Amino acid sequence: MFEFSFLFGQFLGGLTAAMFLFLIASGLSLIFGVLRVLNFAHGSFYMIGAYLAWQFVRAIAPAPEGFWLAALAAALSIALLGGILERALLRHLYSREELYQLLFTYALVLILGDLAKIVWGTQQLSVSRPPSLAGSSEVFGVTIPHYNLFIMVLGPAIAIGFWYILQRTALGRIVRAAALDRETLGALGANVGWIYTGMFMLGSFLAGLGGALVTPIKSIVPGMDVEIIVEAFIVVVIGGLGSFWGTFLGALIYGQVLSFGILIFPRFSIFAVSVLMAAILIVRPWGLLGRPLK
Amino acid sequence: MLEVHGVSKTFDGFTAVDGVDFSIARGEIAAVIGPNGAGKSTFFNLITGHLRPDVGRILLKQRDITGAPPHRICLMGMGRSFQRTNIFPKLTVFENVQAAFITHRRCGANFWGLSDRLYRAETDALLASLGLADKANALSGALSHGNQKQVELGIALACDPEILLLDEPTAGMSAAETRETIRLLQRIAAERSLTLLFTEHDMEVVFSIAQKIAVLHQGRLIAEGKPEAVQQNADVRRVYLGERQ
Amino acid sequence: MKRIPWTIVVLAALLLVPFIGSRFYTFVATDIVIVSLFAMSLNLLLGYTGLVSFGHAAYFGIGAYTCALLMKSANAPFLSSLLAAGLVAGTFALLFGFFCVRLTRIYFAMLTLAFAQIVWAICFKWNGVTGGEQGLPNVPYPGMEWMGSVPVLGNFRVGDHFYLMALVIVAVCFAGLRRIVDSPFGRVLTVIRDNPERAQFIGVNVRAYQLAAFVVAGFFAGISGGLFGIFNRGVFPDFAFWTKSAEPLIMTILGGMGSFWGPAVGAAAFIVLNQQITSYTEYWPLTMGTVLIVLLFVFPGGIAGTLTGIVARLRARASPSATTVPVSEPGVVKPNA
Numbered sequence: 100m101f102e103f104s105f106l107f108g109q110f111l112g113g114l115t116a117a118m119f120l121f122l123i124a125s126g127l128s129l130i131f132g133v134l135r136v137l138n139f140a141h142g143s144f145y146m147i148g149a150y151l152a153w154q155f156v157r158a159i160a161p162a163p164e165g166f167w168l169a170a171l172a173a174a175l176s177i178a179l180l181g182g183i184l185e186r187a188l189l190r191h192l193y194s195r196e197e198l199y200q201l202l203f204t205y206a207l208v209l210i211l212g213d214l215a216k217i218v219w220g221t222q223q224l225s226v227s228r229p230p231s232l233a234g235s236s237e238v239f240g241v242t243i244p245h246y247n248l249f250i251m252v253l254g255p256a257i258a259i260g261f262w263y264i265l266q267r268t269a270l271g272r273i274v275r276a277a278a279l280d281r282e283t284l285g286a287l288g289a290n291v292g293w294i295y296t297g298m299f300m301l302g303s304f305l306a307g308l309g310g311a312l313v314t315p316i317k318s319i320v321p322g323m324d325v326e327i328i329v330e331a332f333i334v335v336v337i338g339g340l341g342s343f344w345g346t347f348l349g350a351l352i353y354g355q356v357l358s359f360g361i362l363i364f365p366r367f368s369i370f371a372v373s374v375l376m377a378a379i380l381i382v383r384p385w386g387l388l389g390r391p392l393k
Numbered sequence: 394m395l396e397v398h399g400v401s402k403t404f405d406g407f408t409a410v411d412g413v414d415f416s417i418a419r420g421e422i423a424a425v426i427g428p429n430g431a432g433k434s435t436f437f438n439l440i441t442g443h444l445r446p447d448v449g450r451i452l453l454k455q456r457d458i459t460g461a462p463p464h465r466i467c468l469m470g471m472g473r474s475f476q477r478t479n480i481f482p483k484l485t486v487f488e489n490v491q492a493a494f495i496t497h498r499r500c501g502a503n504f505w506g507l508s509d510r511l512y513r514a515e516t517d518a519l520l521a522s523l524g525l526a527d528k529a530n531a532l533s534g535a536l537s538h539g540n541q542k543q544v545e546l547g548i549a550l551a552c553d554p555e556i557l558l559l560d561e562p563t564a565g566m567s568a569a570e571t572r573e574t575i576r577l578l579q580r581i582a583a584e585r586s587l588t589l590l591f592t593e594h595d596m597e598v599v600f601s602i603a604q605k606i607a608v609l610h611q612g613r614l615i616a617e618g619k620p621e622a623v624q625q626n627a628d629v630r631r632v633y634l635g636e637r638q
Numbered sequence: 639m640k641r642i643p644w645t646i647v648v649l650a651a652l653l654l655v656p657f658i659g660s661r662f663y664t665f666v667a668t669d670i671v672i673v674s675l676f677a678m679s680l681n682l683l684l685g686y687t688g689l690v691s692f693g694h695a696a697y698f699g700i701g702a703y704t705c706a707l708l709m710k711s712a713n714a715p716f717l718s719s720l721l722a723a724g725l726v727a728g729t730f731a732l733l734f735g736f737f738c739v740r741l742t743r744i745y746f747a748m749l750t751l752a753f754a755q756i757v758w759a760i761c762f763k764w765n766g767v768t769g770g771e772q773g774l775p776n777v778p779y780p781g782m783e784w785m786g787s788v789p790v791l792g793n794f795r796v797g798d799h800f801y802l803m804a805l806v807i808v809a810v811c812f813a814g815l816r817r818i819v820d821s822p823f824g825r826v827l828t829v830i831r832d833n834p835e836r837a838q839f840i841g842v843n844v845r846a847y848q849l850a851a852f853v854v855a856g857f858f859a860g861i862s863g864g865l866f867g868i869f870n871r872g873v874f875p876d877f878a879f880w881t882k883s884a885e886p887l888i889m890t891i892l893g894g895m896g897s898f899w900g901p902a903v904g905a906a907a908f909i910v911l912n913q914q915i916t917s918y919t920e921y922w923p924l925t926m927g928t929v930l931i932v933l934l935f936v937f938p939g940g941i942a943g944t945l946t947g948i949v950a951r952l953r954a955r956a957s958p959s960a961t962t963v964p965v966s967e968p969g970v971v972k973p974n975a
Contacts, residue, residue, distance in 0.1 A: 213921045376755075380737075381737045481828075502822075503822040504817070508822040
């Protein structure tokens with residue numbers, strides 16, 4: 100049972116899961132870091148991104164590499180959806196208590212969940228892997244699908260890309276400033292409203308992308324929104340709300356906890372999620388790399 | 394009354410307060426002044442227990458209060474008003490002050506009585522002495538800045554303090570309001586034999602009522618003493634007026 | 639309009655429900671009465687202390703399981719079981735709350751959520767005690783034969799008898815809550831809600847009071863859970879699932895956080911709405927979500943808040959020379975609300 104290839108396989112499984120979690124959680128963390136809103140609907144964006152990807156793949160049916168186009172289109176659609184929601188509705192709640200914002204995003208979860216059921220029904224749907232990545236290789240005795248390898252590389256690539264933009268570009272500086280002090284930034288002439296919208300759209304894009312890219316690996320079902328949002332919360336709490344690399348680290352850790360936790364404590368995997376979250380919040384609420392909320 | 398011994402506080406490498414020794418006797422009126430960023434607010438927060446000093450001790454009436462939680466320090470007889478008006482905006486003026494009576498007289502554990510009936514006479518009296526009697530039923534959040542500051546003072550006084558810390562009590566006030574406030578403070582301090590410690594930017598205020606002045610600069614105490622002495626102090630002049638003479 | 643003792647009127651009306659003779663009405667009324675206690679218990683935290691808890695269902699679930707277990711397995715008398723339900727729930731609230739009140743805002747909410755999920759997981763997995771996924775079906779009704787001999791009540795069904803018992807119990811709980819809210823303790827809670835920093839500096843040990851509020855809220859949630867388990871004829875793990883915690887939150891917003899009776903009104907509205915909508919369509923979440931959004935943007939004060947606003951405006955128009963009383967904003971506590 101503890102053969103190296105088996106362990107390695109579990110490790111890779113955890114890594115793949117981690118990268119998807121990172122995609123989604125980074126969007127969540129971004130939105131929280133800048134807008135101070137904990138977006139419950141993030142999981143819904145993920146789910147609708149998946150459904151849209153499935154839809155677009157069918158629309159582009161004949162083209163062999165249509166998957167990539169479909170995934171991109173799905174992610175962009177979610178970004179658009181996020182932008183519209185933020186502009187039209189969410190922004191009016193910024194001046195109100197946090198409870199209203201939380202309830203708003205929760206209402207979105209309810210609405211989007213049912214809308215998905217109405218449009219796509221409750222049957223499981225799936226998308227096949229794009230032909231270019233349909234194969235697999237053997238590494239250390241484990242068969243790894245190429246698609247999974249791609250995901251394992253994409254995750255860090257996006258992380259580094261984002262880090263670069265946030266740290267090294269003027270746009271990134273503005274975003275970081277917006278996270279720290281909205282009023283001053285406004286006084287300096289930056290259009291804070293559009294920055295917020297942009298950030299929300301970016302976060303939504305990431306969620307939608309995550310959902311679209313997960314379709315060749317997992318089937319699309321109702322309820323995947325609630326499942327993923329709880330996991331995203333944990334990742335963000337472990338790493339630290341608002342910390343970018345914290346989210347990456349949190350995703351890596353949680354991915355492995357999921358992977359190996361099932362082996363070590365099969366009966367308690369259902370607890371793992373909540374106990375981990377509770378433990379972190381009790382002992383070190385700002386996570387591994389976050390700053391205290393004050 | 395209050396003694397501060399060698400207190401320091403550092404945030405992430407930035408030393409906000411550096412080895413400050415300070416004391417104030419019962420019944421004295423003292424002011425802490427200094428340019429912006431000198432550490433005055435941090436100093437206050439250390440005394441009132443909102444922050445814990447890294448080194449040093451603070452004694453209130455000879456009892457060690459270093460690092461004690463704010464509510465305990467308050468119950469020991471220290472009151473405070475805040476720089477940015479800090480009242481209970483959704484309660485009426487009357488309720489604001491009444492609440493302070495209730496909590497300070499430790500009635501908070503009472504699950505059965507009717508809070509509305511408690512301390513009505515005391516609250517009315519206090520509001521009258523502050524000139525707020527006519528506004529008793531107004532929502533405190535809707536009042537003018539000056540009135541809110543009065544409510545703030547009322548809340549602090551309802552706690553029957555022996556020493557009152559005031560963080561920029563006349564900030565944002567017109568000249569007339571400032572004079573009013575100073576007169577009010579002097580009267581109340583005399584009536585209740587209060588010890589007053591306040592920070593201010595308005596030098597007129599400081600020199601008109603302070604009996605003792607401490608000057609902070611970059612976290613350090615650079616001068617302390619009677620107003621005239623401080624005014625003549627070379628270091629103080631340099632800090633406030635630049636490198637002249 | 640002014641001095642009608644609405645509380646008495648409503649109570650009398652509720653007492654008369656069994657006389658309508660409809661199983662359905664009694665069913666809905668029982669549901670409303672029990673769940674409104676759940677919502678009111680949450681409002682002690684939300685509206686009065688300013689604490690947003692996403693895990694209140696944990697105490698509801700704990701109360702339900704405790705009462706059911708005691709009555710089923712230990713054959714304990716109803717009232718003792720119910721009281722035990724409240725006390726056990728309150729104890730867990732003490733345990734969990736101790737950790738929760740050390741955090742603020744979002745972190746507080748998330749930890750309450752985490753604890754609720756842990757409770758759910760325990761209920762789900764502990765087959766021996768909680769019946770696991772199947773839960774505890776066939777929870778017995780309390781012994782109500784004595785009601786058969788009372789003149790008027792003798793003609794009613796078991797469901798009606800239980801409704802009346804629940805109504806009385808809940809009414810007593812409401813009276814207790816009212817007293818607590820009007821007490822100095824309640825006043826301190828609103829003070830903490832309005833400005834915790836300032837509260838500290840009038841001598842309030844904020845965390846201690848928040849914990850106390852948490853425990854009291856947990857106690858009443860446990861009682862409502864115990865009652866609900868009997869009403870539902872069974873107790874199941876999803877009583878404690880976090881989405882169940884969202885229901886009293888929605889009810890409170892629907893009814894209005896700012897008044898004492900808001901959550902009860904919200905509970906009634908929610909349940910009636912639920913009954914109506916689910917008979918037409920399965921898309922209850924969609925409807926609920928939309929209603930919630932409309933509430934958040936158009937009627938932030940909820941039903942009670944909007945009604946109070948209308949009444950105030952009507953009064954102002956009726957007697958323009960009268961001095962204007964400040965209109966209650968959401969979260970304001972007025973003793974005669």
